[in-house]
Amino acid sequence: PPPPPRQARVGTTVARAPERSVCEPRQTAPSWGSVCRGAPAPRSGFKLRARTPATEARMSPNCVPSTGPAEVRSQHPVQEDFLPASFQDVFLSELPFPLPWDGRRVCVKRPQPHSNAPNGGAPKPEAAEDSAQRPESPQAAPNTIALPVPQPNTCEDNGPCQQLCRVVGDAAMCSCLPGYAIMADGVSCEDINECVTDLHTCSRREHCVNTVGSFHCYKALTCEPGYRLQDGECIDVDECELGTHNCQAGAVCHNTKGSFYCQARQRCLEGFLQDPEGNCVDINECTSLSEPCRPGFSCINTVGSYTCQRNPVICGRGYHASQDGTKCVDVNECETGVHRCGEGQVCHNLPGSYRCDCKPGFQRDAFGRACIDVNECWTSPTRLCQHTCENTLGSYRCSCASGFLLAADGKHCEDVNECEAQRCSQECANIYGSYQCYCRQGYQLAEDGHTCTDIDECAQGAGILCTFRCINVPGSYQCACPERGYTMTANGRSCKDLDECALGTHNCSEAETCHNIQGSFRCLRFDCPPNYVRVSETKCERALCHDFLECQNAPARITHYRLNFQTGLLVPAHIFRISPVPALAGDTIALTITKGNEEGYFGTRRLNAYTGVVFLQRTVRQPRDFALDVEMKLWRQGSVTTFLAKMHIFFTAFAL
Numbered sequence: 258p259p260p261p262p263r264q265a266r267v268g269t270t271v272a273r274a275p276e277r278s279v280c281e282p283r284q285t286a287p288s289w290g291s292v293c294r295g296a297p298a299p300r301s302g303f304k305l306r307a308r309t310p311a312t313e314a315r316m317s318p319n320c321v322p323s324t325g326p327a328e329v330r331s332q333h334p335v336q337e338d339f340l341p342a343s344f345q346d347v348f349l350s351e352l353p354f355p356l357p358w359d360g361r362r363v364c365v366k367r368p369q370p371h372s373n374a375p376n377g378g379a380p381k382p383e384a385a386e387d388s389a390q391r392p393e394s395p396q397a398a399p400n401t402i403a404l405p406v407p408q409p410n411t412c413e414d415n416g417p418c419q420q421l422c423r424v425v426g427d428a429a430m431c432s433c434l435p436g437y438a439i440m441a442d443g444v445s446c447e448d449i450n451e452c453v454t455d456l457h458t459c460s461r462r463e464h465c466v467n468t469v470g471s472f473h474c475y476k477a478l479t480c481e482p483g484y485r486l487q488d489g490e491c492i493d494v495d496e497c498e499l500g501t502h503n504c505q506a507g508a509v510c511h512n513t514k515g516s517f518y519c520q521a522r523q524r525c526l527e528g529f530l531q532d533p534e535g536n537c538v539d540i541n542e543c544t545s546l547s548e549p550c551r552p553g554f555s556c557i558n559t560v561g562s563y564t565c566q567r568n569p570v571i572c573g574r575g576y577h578a579s580q581d582g583t584k585c586v587d588v589n590e591c592e593t594g595v596h597r598c599g600e601g602q603v604c605h606n607l608p609g610s611y612r613c614d615c616k617p618g619f620q621r622d623a624f625g626r627a628c629i630d631v632n633e634c635w636t637s638p639t640r641l642c643q644h645t646c647e648n649t650l651g652s653y654r655c656s657c658a659s660g661f662l663l664a665a666d667g668k669h670c671e672d673v674n675e676c677e678a679q680r681c682s683q684e685c686a687n688i689y690g691s692y693q694c695y696c697r698q699g700y701q702l703a704e705d706g707h708t709c710t711d712i713d714e715c716a717q718g719a720g721i722l723c724t725f726r727c728i729n730v731p732g733s734y735q736c737a738c739p740e741r742g743y744t745m746t747a748n749g750r751s752c753k754d755l756d757e758c759a760l761g762t763h764n765c766s767e768a769e770t771c772h773n774i775q776g777s778f779r780c781l782r783f784d785c786p787p788n789y790v791r792v793s794e795t796k797c798e799r800a801l802c803h804d805f806l807e808c809q810n811a812p813a814r815i816t817h818y819r820l821n822f823q824t825g826l827l828v829p830a831h832i833f834r835i836s837p838v839p840a841l842a843g844d845t846i847a848l849t850i851t852k853g854n855e856e857g858y859f860g861t862r863r864l865n866a867y868t869g870v871v872f873l874q875r876t877v878r879q880p881r882d883f884a885l886d887v888e889m890k891l892w893r894q895g896s897v898t899t900f901l902a903k904m905h906i907f908f909t910a911f912a913l
Contacts, residue, residue, distance in 0.1 A: 420446045436470035464489070483515030528561030575609030601628040601651070618651030643669045660690035683709040699732025725752040742776025770794070772819050775909040779882070783817050812888070812901035820906045824877055832859075833871040835902060837891050840867045845892040852886035859885060867891075877908045 411429035412422040418431035433439050433446035440447050451457040451472040452465035459465040459474035466473045466489040473489060480491035496502040496517045497510035504510045504519035511518050518533070525537035532538050542549050542563040543556035550556045550565035557564045567582030576585040590596040590611040591604035598604045598613035605612045615621060615628035622629050633653040634646035642655035657663050657670035664671050674692075676685035681694035696702055696709035703710050714734040715727030723736035725743065738745050738752035746753050757763040757778040758771035765771040765780035772779045785797035788811075792798050795817040802808035820832060837844055848861040848869040858875045871887055883906040891898045 417444050419444060434470065481515060526561060573609065575611075599627055601630070616651055641668065658690060660692070680707050681709075682707060697732065723750050739776050772905070772907075774821050774907045775823075777909070779905070779907065781817075781819070781905060785815070789815060809897060810899065812899045815901045815903060818902060818904045820904060822873075822877075822906065822908050824880060824908050824910055826873060826877065826908075828873050828876050829860075830873045831870045832873050832906070833887070833902075833904060834864075834868065835871070835887070835889055835900075836868040837893070841893060843894065847890045849888045849890075850885055851888050853884045858883065861887070871904070879908075880910050881908045882906070883908075 411417065412424050416422040416429050416431075418429070420434050420437065421432040423430045423432065431439060431444050436449055436451075437446040438449050439445075448467070448469050449456065450467045452459075452467045457465045457472050457474070459472075463474040463476050464486070466475060475489050480486050483494055483496075484491040485494050493512070493514050494501075495512045497512045502510045502517050502519070504517075508519040511520055520531060525531050528540055528542070529537040530540045539558070539560055541558045543558045546556075549563060554565040555568050557566050566578050570578040570582055570585060572578055572585035575588055575590075577588050578584070579586050587606070587608050588595075589606045591606045596604045596611050596613070598611075601616055601619050602613040603616050605614055618631055618633070619628040620631050621627075630648070630650050632648045633641060634648045640646075641653060644658050644661065645656045647654045647656055655663060655668050660673055660675070661670035662673050663669075672689055674687045676687045676692055679685070680692065683697055683700065684695045686693045686695065694702060694707050694709075699712055699714075700709040701712050702708070711729070711731050713729045714722055715729045722734060725739060726737045728735045728737055736745070736750045736752075742755055742757075743752040744755055745751070754773070754775050755762070756773045758765075758773045763771045763778045763780065765778075769780040769782050772781050783791075783795060783797075785791045788800050788802070789797040790800055797815040799808075799811055799813050802811065818833065822832065835846075835848065837846065844867040846863070846867050846869055848863065848871070850859060850861060850871070856875075858873060858877065859871055860874045861869060861871055863869045869889065871885070883904075885904040885906065887902040887904060889900045889902065891900065
């Protein structure tokens with residue numbers, strides 16, 4: 258709560274020094290009052306503040322711009338001096354009749370106040386009535402403004418005036434009580450704020466508070482944080498309304514006396530309150546509600562709610578009053594869930610209390626507080642399971658090895674005949690605890706141990722089983738030979754080449770020679786060129802020559818050779834060797850392929866001075882025939898002799 262304000266003292270009027278005139282009255286002044294009435298000397302340390310028309314309209318200045326006629330203007334402008342409380346400023350521009358303005362200041366004198374509204378009361382009606390009955394001299398009364406049109410008996414019932422009414426001549430003059438100022442309409446009175454106009458008598462250490470018709474001085478009035486001073490009292494500051502709180506976004510500000518608190522917008526369940534940290538805490542309705550229970554009942558707070566209990570019955574711990582409130586009955590902590598039994602414990606209700614026991618399969622720990630699991634597989638003096646004992650939380654479980662089934666007693670294991678389930682694709686043999694699958698001849702057991710798959714004998718040993726081609730069949734294999742040129746031998750695995758030349762199944766003419774190759778034959782014709790004589794089936798020798806150059810360039814002997822090879826032969830491979838027979842010391846030869854090697858499959862090289870070879874330098878992948886002419890020149894004892902070898906080379910797909 259705000260601290261009580263310190264006792265104030267009511268402002269009083271201080272005696273003033275004799276007035277001195279700063280403006281002289283004019284004979285032409287209107288009946289509503291004089292221009293100025295003297296001013297005392299200013300107090301020490303004070304001077305009259307210079308004002309502008311703008312500030313005059315806002316701050317109720319001592320002197321205001323005059324709107325009266327030229328006859329009212331003071332010939333002695335008001336100096337920057339102190340004007341006491343005996344002068345009242347008037348905005349002549351707000352008078353009910355217009356007057357021109359020359360920019361000068363005018364002052365209107367008001368009655369000298371003696372004290373500020375004794376007892377804070379309003380003006381007495383008798384005072385107004387007395388003033389209306391007493392005639393006044395033609396001179397205007399202080400703090401008055403004459404009505405523009407005099408009316409007879411205008412002060413009857415206080416006339417048009419709000420506070421005081423006097424008759425001056427034939428005109429009614431309205432005036433105000435001390436602490437009030439006549440308004441521009443000449444009838445109404447308004448309170449003078451002595452604290453703003455510096456007309457109060459409070460010291461520097463005192464705080465001036467304006468009141469209606471007076472003021473108060475308060476000594477050293479300060480307010481606690483969260484309060485502010487207003488009219489001499491400390492009132493609460495609503496930080497939520499002013500926006501001076503520090504609640505974060507998403508929180509609601511709630512004002513309290515002298516402070517505030519922030520509440521998250523997220524609501525808790527009924528019976529809970531959210532603290533500044535966002536946690537939902539239980540509301541103690543027994544303390545937060547003014548009357549939570551009917552008379553004769555006591556409030557008992559519960560989580561999220563409360564209950565009312567009849568007062569006459571006072572029950573001890575573990576008991577509560579019955580519904581009719583006549584007796585104490587046991588509280589079943591196990592059913593209501595207020596017990597503190599831990600996990601693995603069983604709650605047993607007792608009169609006025611409860612007991613926490615361990616579940617079957619659990620036992621107390623060394624401290625007797627918590628329940629821990631019992632490993633029956635270790636602690637049992639006898640074998641619980643025939644095969645495997647597996648401990649579980651609060652119990653144990655028996656299991657059997659693969660191939661066995663747990664018996665009805667849950668402890669023993671029985672062999673399973675897996676063959677009855679036909680798990681094998683061909684043959685099955687049951688064994689104790691398992692089974693074995695096996696396959697018939699020509700099949701093998703797959704990786705899954707159940708399926709029999711055909712053995713591809715051809716893939717495993719085709720080169721061993723068959724000489725030409727192996728054909729796999731379910732559970733076995735068969736050997737086959739090429740369709741033409743071969744025949745199967747008696748063992749059923751090897752292929753034998755048919756020699757068409759020997760069997761006479763060829764179609765060569767009498768002038769041709771039949772040459773057998775693997776799986777086929779070739780008809781070759783060996784003719785000797787002119788000037789050559791056939792000396793054998795494959796050789797031609799040169800006859801006598803008539804010219805030396807002709808004898809030197811023409812081959813001395815032409816020999817035909819027949820060579821058989823298999824396709825895919827690895828290169829380089831020597832396929833033919835040639836040398837003079839007999840070879841003599843000093844012999845030198847040179848080999849050249851003169852015909853049939855346009856594709857570069859073959860090449861020649863010397864092994865020594867008198868021996869050379871023809872080799873295969875490109876792989877022949879398809880069956881093909883070649884006809885090469887290989888020329889050998891022999892240098893012996895200063896002469897050169899040429900020999901020609903005609904080579905018929907046959908590449909076949911298989912060499913059987």
